[in-house]
Amino acid sequence: MSWRLLTGHQLCRLCLFRKPQPALKSKPSARVSYETDSQSNKENMRTVERLQACSVDIRKIRRLKAWVLLEDDTYVEEIANILKELGANKTVIASILERCPEAIVCSPAAVNAKRKLWQTVCKNEAHLIQLIEQFPEPFFTVKDQENQKLNVQFFQELGLKNVVISRFLTTASSIFHNPVENNKRMIGVLQDSYLSLGGSQANAKVWLLKLLSQNPFAVLSSPTAVDQILKCLQGQGFTNSQVLQLLSKLKGFLFQLQPESIQNSISFTKTTFECTDDELRQLVVNCPVLLYYPAPVLEERIQALLKEGISMAQLRESPMVLELTPQIVQYRIRKLNSLGYRIKDGHLASLNGTKKEFEANLSKMQAKQGRPLFNPVASLSVEE
Template identity: 70%
Template sequence: MFSLVLMRSQPYRLCSLGKMLPPPKRTPCLAGFIYTAGRWSNKENSRTVEKLCTFSVDIRKIRRLKGWVLLEDDTYVEEIVHILQELGADDTAIGSILERCPEAIVCSPAAVNTQKELWQLVCKNEELVKLIKQFPDSFFNVKDQENQKLNVQFFRELGLRNVVISRFLTTVPSIFHNPVENNKQTIKILQESYLNLGGSEANMKVWLLKLLSQNPFMLLDSSASIKETLEFLQEQGFTNSEILQLLSKLKGFLFQLCPRSIHNSISFSKSVFKCTDHDLKQLVLKCPALLYYPVPVLEERIQGLLKEGSSVAQIREMPMVLELTPQIVQYRIRKLNSLGFRIKDGHLANLNGTKKEFEANFGKIQAKKGRPIFNPVAPLKADE
């Protein structure tokens, strides 16, 4: 997960004889000084600027987004460029990488080489260049390299494919900065939970690897929160097999919910659909989104369907439509309306499914609408 650093400059104030002096005029973008935090900062490193220009890097873009990099005394432009060139990156790719992640030039070349060797364990150079170009911040995050290495080794021993581990490195780099023992403990809890819920030893590895591939963010949760969520679901009357079913359908995102949020969603759904605990369980098993989405989201989606002419009874019969955003629902209803379909007279199943499934179903309805009511080739029957 990537963090956004929001920098706010403080107002410039210089008091003299009780008067406020205006801030200095803005300097041209090529000037060597930058006005920040109410004072003149250090001069830009002209050597850094010149070398970046040599590689056709847009200096103005760096000044606008991360100008502090240009103020650093120690930078390694040529060294970082050389490492990228060794991997096979061309000038265009290098320029794009340094513009998007200029802090790369303040990383130690030794640390970047270590990072390169680490990532090469799970992907080839050609693929590595593509990943660095797409996720430069993840690659040049060179802290905790010993943790990163141990975690890569652990995930490989666990049986995760290299392509999955490389995806983790780019999209969820924070799990590699966890102490490896933390990740091992979380995996152990997941394995024990699976067996305690009735899963078989033979299927456990496949289940675990699929769960991690779908949702690596689980590794950011504490083992205590995982246990708490499972115990809460059992208290709500879900059987072990039903909980396993929910975990598979929600791809492990269930662990990222707190019991209080789940309880609120359950209470809201029970009130809206006016059903018993048993009936609600069946609705949740058909549509786990009733557990996952917070009350405001569920309320918005139900209200959106009602405004389009649907009824609570229709939603209860086909709760999976609540997995769709109001915008998607409106778009699909307009398309169906163009064929004469009216939501209040029909079944919500026509709205359901992925984009591909909906378009395929819409095509069938459209073809059926355009079909003649009689065969124009066959002769008409007449009374003799």
């Protein structure tokens, strides 16, 4: 019998068929507990009123995180004042509190400590309030403050620019909650891996900083995972130089893969493209997504391209098109078709690139197509 969620109406109907059970006598203590629980579920009207005074839409908080309104101890005015001191106006403050209502349960002392930490990597207070407005949750996550401070100092000493660190604080905040000793150990493992694969000592630091700038989550890998992936690729016949290229092109995401998924992707690629082992390895180096995406995803994308009339020979020439989803490919092919360009008769390079790159290329093609073949202002020579 397949089970599914029942609506409240269905549950009520179901209750009609159940055999009535004798009522249980409630103990006084149970009744008191129920009354206490019921009372605790009521909203803190002081909190509600102060949020309304800040022009906060209470309905949004009820939908998002209603538990905040049940808290006894809140700091609405204090948090609003801290944001105001940083230059936030009333509209910005209301927006922050609506999207991150848990901010009001953070102690002002903890928020001020976080403010000082973020100010060490922000250009000025205007930059800081801009980051808070865009990413309020990382700012109001005030646990592990000392560990976060040590990690900021470590990344600064490593040579990462403050603008990069400030980006990490907002988009990769989990790395700052990781014990600083773990981050230091993984940085050492990444650097040793680069050197063991033939990278030069002179370029090691530059390579490492670039890798971290592209993918800070690389520090959340483990030494075991790094060792397993390197051995897996070397076992597949990839040279140290090729592994190093893959590591750089995949921006450290290589270590987030599993040896089994890598083997499956390699096996799928070899069968699909009907290539030798050497050709396979070169194909993967030229197009690392063949390694990164699992076989089912690659299969779906290849089939979508074949349905558009693209041949396997074209795919083999320009496999980077597999970075694109079927939906993006179909959209771009329609755009090119509208200009009279038939992708199945040309090169797939026209499909590649980011959205911005594709649109720029499309504009050039449109301009070229619309260019007049004659001078429209020149007088015509007409024989009478």
